[in-house]
Amino acid sequence: xxxxxxxxxxxxxxxxxxxxxxxxxxxxxxxxxxxxxxxxxxxxxxxxxxxxxxxxxxxxxxxxxxxxxxxxxxxxxxxxxxxxxxxxxxxxxxxxxxxxxxxxxxxxxxxxxxxxxxxxxxxxxxxxxxxxxxxxxxxxxxxxxxxxxxxxxxxxxxxxxxxxxxxxxxxxxxxxxxxxxxxxxxxxxxxxxxxxxxxxxxxxxxxxxxxxxxxxxxxxxxxxxxxxxxxxxxxxxxxxxxxxxxxxxxxxxxxxxxxxxxxxxxxxxxxxxxxxxxxxxxxxxxxxxxxxxxxxxxxxxxxxxxxxxxxxxxxxxxxxxxxxxxxxxxxxxxxxxxxxxxxxxxxxxxxxxxxxxxxxxxxxxxxxxxxxxxxxxxxxxxxxxxxxxxxxxxxxxxxxxxxxxxxxxxxxxxxxxxxxxxxxxxxxxxxxxxxxxxxxxxxxxxxxxxxxxxxxxxxxxxxxxxxxxxxxxxxxxxxxxxxxxxxxxxxxxxxxxxxxxxxxxxxxxxxxxxxxxxxxxxxxxxxxxxxxxxxxxxxxxxxxxxxxxxxxxxxxxxxxxxxxxxxxxxxxxxxxxxxxxxxxxxxxxxxxxxxxxxxxxxxxxxxxxxxxxxxxxxxxx
Amino acid sequence: xxxxxxxxxxxxxxxxxxxxxxxxxxxxxxxxxxxxxxxxxxxxxxxxxxxxxxxxxxxxxxxxxxxxxxxxxxxxxxxxxxxxxxxxxxxxxxxxxxxxxxxxxxxxxxxxxxxxxxxxxxxxxxxxxxxxxxxxxxxxxxxxxxxxxxxxxxxxxxxxxxxxxxxxxxxxxxxxxxxxxxxxxxxxxxxxxxxxxxxxxxxxxxxxxxxxxxxxxxxxxxxxxxxxxxxxxxxxxxxxxxxxxxxxxxxxxxxxxxxxxxxxxxxxxxxxx
Numbered sequence: 001x002x003x004x005x006x007x008x009x010x011x012x013x014x015x016x017x018x019x020x021x022x023x024x025x026x027x028x029x030x031x032x033x034x035x036x037x038x039x040x041x042x043x044x045x046x047x048x049x050x051x052x053x054x055x056x057x058x059x060x061x062x063x064x065x066x067x068x069x070x071x072x073x074x075x076x077x078x079x080x081x082x083x084x085x086x087x088x089x090x091x092x093x094x095x096x097x098x099x100x101x102x103x104x105x106x107x108x109x110x111x112x113x114x115x116x117x118x119x120x121x122x123x124x125x126x127x128x129x130x131x132x133x134x135x136x137x138x139x140x141x142x143x144x145x146x147x148x149x150x151x152x153x154x155x156x157x158x159x160x161x162x163x164x165x166x167x168x169x170x171x172x173x174x175x176x177x178x179x180x181x182x183x184x185x186x187x188x189x190x191x192x193x194x195x196x197x198x199x200x201x202x203x204x205x206x207x208x209x210x211x212x213x214x215x216x217x218x219x220x221x222x223x224x225x226x227x228x229x230x231x232x233x234x235x236x237x238x239x240x241x242x243x244x245x246x247x248x249x250x251x252x253x254x255x256x257x258x259x260x261x262x263x264x265x266x267x268x269x270x271x272x273x274x275x276x277x278x279x280x281x282x283x284x285x286x287x288x289x290x291x292x293x294x295x296x297x298x299x300x301x302x303x304x305x306x307x308x309x310x311x312x313x314x315x316x317x318x319x320x321x322x323x324x325x326x327x328x329x330x331x332x333x334x335x336x337x338x339x340x341x342x343x344x345x346x347x348x349x350x351x352x353x354x355x356x357x358x359x360x361x362x363x364x365x366x367x368x369x370x371x372x373x374x375x376x377x378x379x380x381x382x383x384x385x386x387x388x389x390x391x392x393x394x395x396x397x398x399x400x401x402x403x404x405x406x407x408x409x410x411x412x413x414x415x416x417x418x419x420x421x422x423x424x425x426x427x428x429x430x431x432x433x434x435x436x437x438x439x440x441x442x443x444x445x446x447x448x449x450x451x452x453x454x455x456x457x458x459x460x461x462x463x464x465x466x467x468x469x470x471x472x473x474x475x476x477x478x479x480x481x482x483x484x485x486x487x488x489x490x491x492x493x494x495x496x497x498x499x500x501x502x503x504x505x506x507x508x509x510x511x512x513x514x515x516x517x518x519x520x521x522x523x524x525x526x527x528x529x530x531x532x533x534x535x536x537x538x539x540x541x542x543x544x545x546x547x548x549x550x551x552x553x554x555x556x557x558x559x560x561x562x563x564x565x566x567x568x569x570x571x572x573x574x575x576x577x578x579x580x581x582x583x584x585x586x587x588x589x590x591x592x593x594x595x596x597x598x599x600x601x602x603x604x605x606x607x608x609x610x611x612x613x614x615x616x617x618x619x620x621x
Numbered sequence: 622x623x624x625x626x627x628x629x630x631x632x633x634x635x636x637x638x639x640x641x642x643x644x645x646x647x648x649x650x651x652x653x654x655x656x657x658x659x660x661x662x663x664x665x666x667x668x669x670x671x672x673x674x675x676x677x678x679x680x681x682x683x684x685x686x687x688x689x690x691x692x693x694x695x696x697x698x699x700x701x702x703x704x705x706x707x708x709x710x711x712x713x714x715x716x717x718x719x720x721x722x723x724x725x726x727x728x729x730x731x732x733x734x735x736x737x738x739x740x741x742x743x744x745x746x747x748x749x750x751x752x753x754x755x756x757x758x759x760x761x762x763x764x765x766x767x768x769x770x771x772x773x774x775x776x777x778x779x780x781x782x783x784x785x786x787x788x789x790x791x792x793x794x795x796x797x798x799x800x801x802x803x804x805x806x807x808x809x810x811x812x813x814x815x816x817x818x819x820x821x822x823x824x825x826x827x828x829x830x831x832x833x834x835x836x837x838x839x840x841x842x843x844x845x846x847x848x849x850x851x852x853x854x855x856x857x858x859x860x861x862x863x864x865x866x867x868x869x870x871x872x873x874x875x876x877x878x879x880x881x882x883x884x885x886x887x888x889x890x891x892x893x894x
Contacts, residue, residue, distance in 0.1 A: 015832060061831075068658050069702065096656045162656060169698040172705065175842055181706055183829055209828040222828045302653070345639075535637035541828065617637050619658040 012205070013225045019400070020204050020229035021062035022185045022243075023236030024069055026160070027372025028062060028085075029167040030390035031233055032088055034062065034397025040418040047404040048176075051230065058404075061227060061310065064204065065184040065236075065588070065611065067539075070165040070619035074350060075266055077101060077282050077298050078384060079155040081427075082391030093165045097159035097300040097620065101152050102280030106143040107344035109295075109332055110136065113514060118445060121291055126338055140285075140334040147459040149382050150284060157280060157298045159268070159621040160386065182544070183207075184611040186224055187245040188232060188368065191305025198251050199365030199412060203228035204242065207542060207611045213583065215543035222495070229305025230411040232368040233396065234375075235389075238353030239590030241545075241611035243361070243374040252361055257603070258467050259313070260354040260380075261594040265322040266296075266308025266565060267330065267533065268346035268620045269339055269522060275303055277338055284383075288317065291446040297335060304345065304620070307335065311565070312354065313594055314442045314449075316477040318559040320595065321504040322349065322567060323526045327516050331523075343521045346620040349567035351590040354439065356380045357432040358469075363423070364415035371396050377428055381435035381457055388428050395422045396573040398467040402460075434461030441465040447545045473599035503573075504564035526569050530585060536568060538584045538614025545612025546570070546581045546592055553598040553606045554578035562607060565595040588615040622792065624629070625688055625746055626672040627739050628713070629754040629767060630665030631722065632695040632703050636759040640865040647855055649863045650724035651760070652721040659699050661707050664755025668819035670827060671786070673711035679715065680789060684745060690745070692738055694731065697848055698794075704841050708806050709767075709834035715841045716742060717848040725761050725863050730853040732769035736848075739774060747774070749813050753811040756782045756818035761866060771816035778815040785823055838846025 013581060021034075039048050039057065050056045084090055092098035107569050110125045111117050117125065128141050135141055171177050184207040191200045196221040204227050210220035236242050238261075252258070271277060281299040288295075298306045309329050311322045330339050352374055353359055358375030363369060371377075371392040373542040378385035399418035402412075408414050423429055434456065441452025444467065452465035496503045509515060516523055530536045548554045555577040563571045563579055570585035596605025634640060641652040653659070669691060676687040690713065693700055697719040704715060710849070718738055727865040739745070739752070752774065754767040771779050782799035789795070792812040797805040799820050878886075 013832065015835075068706065070658050165702065170703060172701050172842075173698070173845075173847075178835070178838055180709065180829075180831065180834060183709070183831070206831065220825065220828055225831050255756075395703070399816060409812065476783070532639060535635070539826065617635055617658060620656055 004615075007203070010223045012223045015225055015227050017059040017061050017203075017227060017229045018050050019060045019131045019231045019233065020227045021233040021235060022204055023061075023234070023240055023372075024062050024064040024164065024168065024179050024181075025235060025237060025372060025389065026163070026386045027375075027389040027393040028233065028235035029164065029171070030082070030086065030393025031175045031235065031371060031397045032060070032062065032171050032179075032393075033167065034394050035400060036171055036176045038401050039176045040174055045405075049406070057176060060423070061229075062177060063185050063204065063227075064179060065299070065613065066615055067178060067182045067613075067617060068619065069181050069455050070161040070170040071550055071621075072183075074160040074264065074348075074386075074621060075158070075298050075300070075308070076160060076266065076386050077152045077155060077157050077296075078387045079152050080387055082387045082394060086390070086394060091514040092156050095158065096162040097155045097304060098162070099279035099299070099301050101155045101157060101282055102278055104146050104151060105281045106146050106150065106175055107140045107283060107285045108143065109285050109334060110141065111140040111288055111543075112139045112333055113328070114512065116445070118291065121287075124268075131478045138333040138337060140332075146284075147454070148567060149458055152282065152384075157282065157300055157306075158386070159300065159620055161621045163561065182613065184613050185242055187227055187240050188234070188612040189228065190249060199362060199368075201246070201365060201368035203232055207613070210541045211543050213544040218541075220541065227490065230367065231400065234368060234370045235372045235393065237372065237374050239351050239593055240611055242334060243370065244609070246368070247361055250362055250365070252359070256358055256360055257469075257471070257473075258353060258355050258359040259471050260359070261472055262312040262352045262354050263322050263349060263565065263567065263589060263591045264308060264352055264609045265326050265349040266306050266347070266621075267326065267329075267344055267522075269305050269307055270343040270345050271303040271305055271338065272341040275338060278304060278503040283534070285334070286394060288332055289524060290317075292442070293325060293329070295329050303337070307315050307339065310352070312442070313472045313475045316475060318476045318564065318597065319504050319507050320561060320565045321508060322565065323529065324505055324508050324513070325515070327523060328513060339522065344524060344529070344533050345419070346618040347529045348616050348621040349587055349589040349591070353378060354380050357436045360432075363420050364412050366412045367410055369396050369415050369419055377432065379431045379435045381438040381453065381461070382431065388431070391426065391428050392423060395426065395428075397417055398422060398522060412555040412592075436461065437464035437467075439511045440467035440469070442488040443467045443469055471599065471603045472594040473597050473605050476559060476595070476597040501556060502563070502569070503560075530568055530587075533618065534568070534583060534587055535617035536587055536615060537617060538586065538612075542583070542585050542613040543610070544581055545610045546583075546586065547608040547610065549606050549608055550600060551576070551578045553600070557598045559597050561595045562592045567591055583612065583614065586612065586615060588612060622679045622788065622790075623685050623687040623749065624676060624679060624751050625690075625749040626676055626753055627690045627692055627742070627745070628665065628672050629670045629692050629735055629752070629770060630669060631662050631693060632659045632699055633662045633758060633760040635660045636663065636866055640760060642863050642865055645724055648724060648858065649860050650894040653683070654723050659703055661693070661703055663759045664757050664819065664821075665822070666707070668753040668755055668817070669707070669711055670824045671819055671822045672751075673713060674824055675788070677712070688744075689713040690716050690742055692716045692718070692735060694720045694734060694851070695722045696720070697845055700848075701845050704845075708837040708841060709829040709831060712806050712833060713837065715837075715844045716847050717852040719848040720853060723884065724823050725763070725860065726853050727856050727858045728763035728769060730856055732766050732773060734851050734853065735770045736773035739770070742752045747814060748887045750774070750776070751813050752816045754773065754777060754816075754818055756820050765816045767816060774814070776814045776816050778810050779818075780810070780815065780818045781818040783816065783817045783822075786817065859881070
């Protein structure tokens with residue numbers, strides 16, 4: 001039985017606009033920049049006259065869930081070709097925390113702890129260790145060259161928070177688009193007769209305010225407004241409520257599925273005085289803290305660095321506690337010699353949709369188009385998503401300009417002939433096709449994955465390993481499926497009970513990972529990271545956006561991977577054995593959506609991740 | 622009854638951030654202020670909500686409506702960004718001043734700019750003026766700016782730490798001011814003009830109202846485009862010291878303490894601070 005809040009039937013306020021956008025990230029930034037720039041060049045062009053407010057310019061609204069446009073969650077390195085096409089004279093110095101890429105290196109990290117290593121990996125470590133003085137330094141082996149597909153030559157290190165802020169300022173100064181933060185969108189407005197054959201959207205419904213945690217009207221109830229529009233642009237990312245509801249309503253194209261995910265978690269660290277790391281330094285790492293966990297270090301100007309890891313769905317281990325792994329990662333000798341005595345400035349996490357082309361939804365329908373990461377644009381071979389997202393936004397912007405000038409409606413047919421056609425013919429699509437099977441091998445293990453990735457990367461996607469990729473819930477291995485596993489769980493459970501620690505944290509210790517020696521500056525508790533780094537908060541009056549659909553399934557679940565993987569420790573074990581949710585701690589990473597082994601239908605988990613307010617309050621991510 | 626309410630509100634780094642002071646060429650500053658998220662000063666934000674509420678309850682006549690102006694000094698781009706978070710919550714007309722705010726600007730210079738700007742607001746009737754602002758600042762209050770603005774505008778009736786205002790039919794009003802000992806002082810003022818530095822007030826944060834936001838934007842965007850640019854005079858000020866709100870956190874796991882012991886220790890800890 002579902003315990004999800006049911007929609008409330010009330011008379012809702014309604015507003016008519018021309019174009020409404022869900023989510024403000026790089027994709028919507030690209031879309032609105034293209035539209036605004038064309039309008040500012042010729043504001044008298046009749047194409048830009050509003051149909052809902054005659055005599056006025058186009059009414060363009062964008063609603064963003066986060067409390068500020070700058071509350072993005074990513075430090076990135078990007079080639080930035082699409083971004084530079086929009087801003088040909090762009091200098092990184094114009095954007096706070098941006099730097100031109102100066103140096104790129106790839107490291108295989110040996111395990112300095114001996115916590116968990118397969119036999120094969122131990123052998124590799126042993127062989128590399130034979131040349132400890134010659135080629136292994138600081139428990140790391142630097143690859144003699146960076147594969148071309150990984151290179152970001154001529155690119156930039158960016159803080160997405162600062163980038164969004166920079167783009168948003170330009171857009172709002174332009175005067176065409178209004179971008180409203182702190183305004184979650186609960187979903188699209190469908191035609192009552194919608195079926196899978198006829199995909200139609202009429203706008204967006206904003207989230208109700210003044211409700212209790214179950215969505216029941218309370219003091220100051222304000223029903224979410226229906227914002228009806230000729231065109232709805234969906235750029236709310238991989239776990240956005242609008243995109244999810246479109247997928248539920250219309251399904252995905254034949255053969256497509258969203259089964260591959262990763263959680264990116266990172267810290268922004270103020271490097272110690274005298275740091276030798278130069279702005280623009282880019283390091284990619286693999287091998288530690290687990291073979292499946294890749295990591296990165298990007299150096300921004302003014303002694304700031306973004307350091308983080310990706311924990312993928314294919315890791316299998318149900319004990320995926322990204323925060324503890326991140327703490328071990330930054331203490332690897334290669335990194336620690338630069339980070340020790342640094343200070344945590346910011347922290348955050350987000351889900352990455354890693355299915356890429358295979359997870360691409362229907363890009364267009366009558367009255368709507370999808371752009372950005374939620375539209376499957378991320379290239380998982382090059383590890384690049386921001387520039388691709390931006391470019392899909394620009395492509396839609398160009399298509400919309402064409403349709404406005406031709407006075408054609410935003411039908412599925414017209415959007416497909418313009419936006420989809422433009423996207424299919426672009427480098428974004430070529431890259432997505434090359435990357436389509438690049439990560440197949442990882443479902444057969446780390447080594448197979450590396451071989452598969454190299455094959456795809458070095459042959460432009462022509463060669464790749466085959467794989468049958470299970471749904472995300474099935475990628476989670478059963479907990480403690482052997483005797484030693486069960487014993488370690490029992491030991492960890494005792495530690496957890498005795499010390500009041502989360503079980504997943506105790507399990508890490510039980511498996512041999514050393515305790516974290518908190519220093520109060522960089523190595524801080526998970527709860528302190530929420531306050532010191534993420535500055536997480538949520539204003540009251542919104543419904544709980546994480547809902548456990550069938551509590552009995554949750555109670556019966558042995559793994560509770562959702563709790564282990566929750567980036568904000570917003571999920572905890574309740575007295576009845578089901579997880580509880582604290583909205584005030586949620587960073588909206590969406591990890592709970594794909595870290596649930598209890599699938600009611602074999603494909604998706606038992607958790608609904610809906611529209612919510614609050615989250616990170618950091619502009620440096 | 623109708624009022625002309627001017628709210629002075631600065632933009633400050635979100636007080637949730639970890640703030641550190643630093644030394645800049647022209648005096649003490651806030652480290653990396655430009656990359657920190659900005660908000661309307663929370664104390665002054667209370668004043669804005671109270672002003673909007675007061676104007677809504679005493680709307681006046683169609684010929685002489687009550688009005689709320691929000692006067693804010695800051696870099697135009699930051700002002701614009703912050704307005705997108707504020708404009709959905711209350712009805713007001715923005716009077717932006719494009720200035721290089723940051724660090725700890727001289728209160729005298731700031732007050733001079735604000736007073737000149739307020740005096741030049743078209744249609745503002747000084748005899749009806751209620752000058753609202755924050756009693757304190759979340760990050761960089763000198764504690765005197767609002768009073769100085771009032772003095773420059775020739776307003777002698779000033780109240781600080783205000784938690785409530787109760788309007789009377791004859792235009793006089795009763796004010797609750799915070800005083801020491803957790804008590805309030807009750808004053809009755811004959812009427813406008815007056816200066817009210819607000820504490821937290823009693824209103825909940827208003828819901829985001831998209832229609833309100835759109836209505837405000839019709840005046841906010843043109844006002845931002847026409848915002849006058851000012852430079853704050855340094856006046857040769859010598860800063861003896863500045864301080865910033867500190868987050869103090871001590872984490873410890875205790876298994877065997879009961880609630881009374883924990884409470885006692887917390888009280889001791891607070892007392893020590």
